[in-house]
Amino acid sequence: MGDNSKKERRKFLDKGLKLGIAAAIGGLGISKITSKLNAKTNDHSSGEKMELMTVDGTLIEVDSSEVMEVQHAEDHDQKYNVREGMPNRKFVMVIDLAKCKNALKCQQSCNKHHYITxxxxxxxxxxxQxxxxxxxxxxxxxxMHCDQPACVTVCPVxxxxxxxxxxxxxxxxxCIGCRFCMAACPYSTRVFNWSEPNQEYTLNMDMVNHQYSPEHGGMPSVKGxxxxxxxxxxxxxxxxxxxxxxxxxxxVFYFGDKYEDTVNNGEETVRLSKLLEEKAGYRLMDSLGTEPSVYYLPPVDRLVDFEDGLEEYTEFKSVDKPE
Incomplete structure (x- = not known):
């Protein structure tokens, strides 16, 4: 019985709503679903019923013939081995607010290497404040790369x-562009590509013909x-x-492996547990139960006085600062 239950769950997870979700997420979602998923056309009811949940949380019962399956490529298992990640590792980041001067070099470098603007x-x-x-x-x-990510829970595909x-x-x-993940994320850290990105950085020619992978950085953003x-x-x-x-x-930024209890900011390697204990480290909205992998150190004992922008970095203005 347990095996049958697993098969039924797998069957359910490999299916998507043909009209219900598409109608809820709008024209963009409809076009993306139509182009990315191959629908099964049935002239007659199969007699097999499936229970699905709509976007507003209502349970509905539909005939299985009204549900389309996601057609996986033959190399599906090989293609998605990136979903496993690196074994026996747990990556975390620590951000020291006492050191941040709004230089925005971090943002500039991230934008450059990921072709975003x-x-x-x-x-x-x-x-x-x-x-x-x-x-x-x-x-x-x-x-925040949460251990209990709400974005993963709500993604329909x-x-x-x-x-x-x-x-x-x-x-x-x-991705079908439904933006459910954006609505579910309590940290508002996701962005949507409404149009073809304006890539101000020259593409590395080695990337142009590189096969896409969710973990391969330096690939241009995709509209929708x-x-x-x-x-x-x-x-x-x-x-x-x-x-x-x-x-x-x-x-400002420390990155490392929680299992090894070490993080590095490019200049020094320190014990993660000791750093968090001595500096009173905390996580944003920890009470939500999302268990973020990003920790913050409070802005105390600052290295420099707070400045509302630095003249030498005016080229890289903060996104929330008016032009």
Whole structure:
């Protein structure tokens, strides 16, 4: 009975709504579903019923003939081995708010190596101030790569997935642009490509003919899909730090392996547990149960006074600052 249950679950996960979800997500979703998924056409009812949930949470019962299957390529298992990630690793990031000067070198480097621009930047820096009488500070934000990611739960086509090494990635070839993941993310770190990206950086010619992979960095964005910070898995595979870490001139970002209890900011390697304990590290909205893989160190004992922008970095203005 257990095997039958697993087969039925697999069967359900390999199916998508033909009209229900498409109608809910609008014209873009309809066109993307039609182009990416091959529908089965049935002239007669199969007599087999399936229970599905609509986007508003209502349970409905439909004939299985009204549901279309996702047609996997013959190399499906090989193609999606990137979903497993690196064994026996758990990648984490620590952001030291006391060191951030809003230099935006992190954002510039991320944009350059992922061919993204403007408001679609994966890494954003915000001016934060709890009250008018409290001191302001700069706060970089990235995808939190949660251990319990809400974005993965709501994706209707399994485009967003969680790897065993802690990374949450997006398969843009499966993404239908419904933006359910954006609505579910409590950190608002995802961006949507409404149009063909304006790639201001010259593409590396080696990338032009490179076969797409969700973990291969440096690929241009795709219109009608969702993007976000990916922790630079192409760098991590080569035992290198993410681009934001190495680009930051102030050592704001630390990256490492939680299992090894070490993180590095490009200049020093420190114990993760000791750093979090001594600096009172915390995670954003931890009470939600998302279990983020990004930790913050509070903006105390700052290395520099807060400045509302630095003249030498005016070329890379923060996205929330008016032009």
């Amino acid at each position: 403007g408001d679609n930047a994966w890494l954003k820096v915000y001016k934060m 709890e009250e008018k009488d409290t001191a302001p500070y700069w706060m970089p934000t990235t995808c 399994d485009a967003t997935f969680k790897r065993k090494d802690g990374l949450v990635l997006i398969d843009n070839e499966r 899909t969702v993007d976000k910070c990916d922790f630079c898995p192409h760098q991590v595979q080569n035992n290198e730090l993410p681009h934001c870490v190495t680009a930051c001139p102030n050592g």
